[in-house]
Amino acid sequence: MLRWGILSGAKIARDHVIPAILKAEGCVLEGIASRDAARAGELARHFGAPRSFGSYEALLESPEIDAVYVPLPTAHHVEWAVRAADAGKHVLVEKPLALRASDIARVIEARDRAGVQVAEAFMVRYHPQWATVRDWISVGRIGRLRHVQGAFSYFNDDPANMRNQIDLGGGALPDIGVYPVVATRLVTGAEPASARARIERDARFGTDIFAECEADFGAFRLSFYVATQMAARQTMVFHGTDGFIEVDAPFNAGLYAQAAVHLHDRSHGTTETVRFGGVDQYRLQAEAFARAVAGLGERLFALEESVLNQRVIDAFYRSAEASAPVPV
Secondary structure, three states: EEEEEEEEOHHHHHHHHHHHHHHOOOOOEEEOOOOOOOHHHHHHHHHHOOEEEEEEHHHOOOOOEEEEEEOHHHEEEEEHHHHHHHHHOOEEOOOOOOHHHHHHHHHHHHHHHHOEEEEOOOHHHHHHHHHHHHHHHHHHOOOEEEEEEEEEEEOOOOOOHHHHOHHHOOHHHHHHHHHHHHHHHHHHHOOOEEEEEEEEEOOOOOOOOEEEEEOOOOEEEEEEEEEEEEEEEEEEEEOOOOOEEEEOHHHOOOOOOOOEEEEEEEOOOOOEEEEEOOHHHHHHHHHHHHHHHHHOOOOOOHHHHHHHHHHHHHHHHHHHHOOOOOOO
16 A cells, blocks of 8 residues: 655645545555644544644655655745655655756656656546547547647636745646646647747736647647636647547546547547546546556656656747747
């Protein structure tokens, strides 16, 4: 059993990752840390964890913890991923792993130095709907892929929320812009050569609250928008010469809609639908991580993949500043 420790009681940990660990095969929740010892104890009792820690350092020092999940604000991800790896812990870090691709080198060095598993928590990587999309594209069900279109939006203008605090790594592109990029890269196996973006920022927070983005993959283009102050929406469409694939709930299956993919065949005028009711991508992520730690050949979302994904986000920011396309 992989004994997990949670580094803070962040909302995503409380709502998604901890409940998933409690259900996951090969996993057990061993402890929760908070800078507030009373808060850590309260969370540990609530979730049935046998241990609580009044500091992050104390959790990392515990020999009872095998793996650490890091859901801290984005600006602190690299620091605590490195510290956890140096403490000999396997590490799952909430996305985005870093605010710049160049920062990930420190995490790779720590992983290799300690000989542990370290991965960015792109839970979508483990949802079977994306394997279906990848398979349909690879066998030519939609002909030649020409265009990918996406959108991801929600409304949050709370100044206390870390997503609206630029010093903590807030903003639309770091929080949700990573998803259309990673999904496109996962199902096509391709990398973009150039990127272009237009970004709008909130005058109060300084964070990007809207971004229109385009990435040129050579054989096809990806275009999408993300927003943090618009009505909630998620969609991804992969459009080819012979058909197109629509993904109903591409990123937060079960919250925005139920997970389903639809293949529209131009030649026959038919639609094929595959539904994925009841799939918990966070549970699948925890189980995959446990198998990787156990040496069972599980392939995680590697840190080298994280570098490639973050380079695209970095390019969008550079493009917005230059008001022109830039190389990735």
